[in-house]
Amino acid sequence: MEKIKVGGLMQSDGRALVRVLSAGNLMDAPGIILAALAARGINVELLVQAVDLEDAANFALVVAQKDLEQALVILEGLKADVEARGITYLPDVSVLSIFGPHLREKPKIPGIMFTSLASAGVGILAISTSISSVSCVVEGRQLGQALEVLSERFELPYKALQRPKNW
Numbered sequence: 001m002e003k004i005k006v007g008g009l010m011q012s013d014g015r016a017l018v019r020v021l022s023a024g025n026l027m028d029a030p031g032i033i034l035a036a037l038a039a040r041g042i043n044v045e046l047l048v049q050a051v052d053l054e055d056a057a058n059f060a061l062v063v064a065q066k067d068l069e070q071a072l073v074i075l076e077g078l079k080a081d082v083e084a085r086g087i088t089y090l091p092d093v094s095v096l097s098i099f100g101p102h103l104r105e106k107p108k109i110p111g112i113m114f115t116s117l118a119s120a121g122v123g124i125l126a127i128s129t130s131i132s133s134v135s136c137v138v139e140g141r142q143l144g145q146a147l148e149v150l151s152e153r154f155e156l157p158y159k160a161l162q163r164p165k166n167w
Contacts, residue, residue: 003155004112007101011147012045013094016068017125017137020059020075022052024083029057032081036074042067046095046135048126056085060126062095062137092140093125096147098154099133110134112153120149 023029046062063071075087126137138146
């Protein structure tokens with residue numbers, strides 16, 4: 001099987017996934033959530049928003065594991081403001097990102113990334129893409145498997161970059 005050349009693979013472990021569920025479909029909900037977290041110095045590394053069949057907004061946010069407790073307190077305090085019906089979380093997750101150059105000219109990369117992960121039994125908890133990258137969230141315990149299968153499938157210029165966990 002031919003490897004597909006990409007700019008690189010970056011991993012970010014020591015993270016937590018927080019979900020704000022069934023929020024009112026308010027235009028300012030993302031701003032309210034992000035501003036409140038930022039005011040306390042909490043960086044959101046990945047954010048996904050989707051609207052469900054009931055027209056409610058659902059947010060998936062990745063924060064540093066060390067910031068999880070504080071983020072949960074903040075988000076619980078915002079539940080009424082964003083009309084959310086629930087907040088859940090999953091500690092110990094990792095973000096994996098494949099990046100360009102010229103990733104937008106290679107539309108097959110996300111599909112290959114996700115089918116490769118699935119074939120290795122790695123579950124995907126959230127997906128985010130941009131013009132130059134495709135990222136996903138996986139359970140921390142599956143990080144090794146994920147890195148191995150992606151390294152086999154893609155031609156990487158170097159080993160995955162690791163960020164400190166900072167728990």
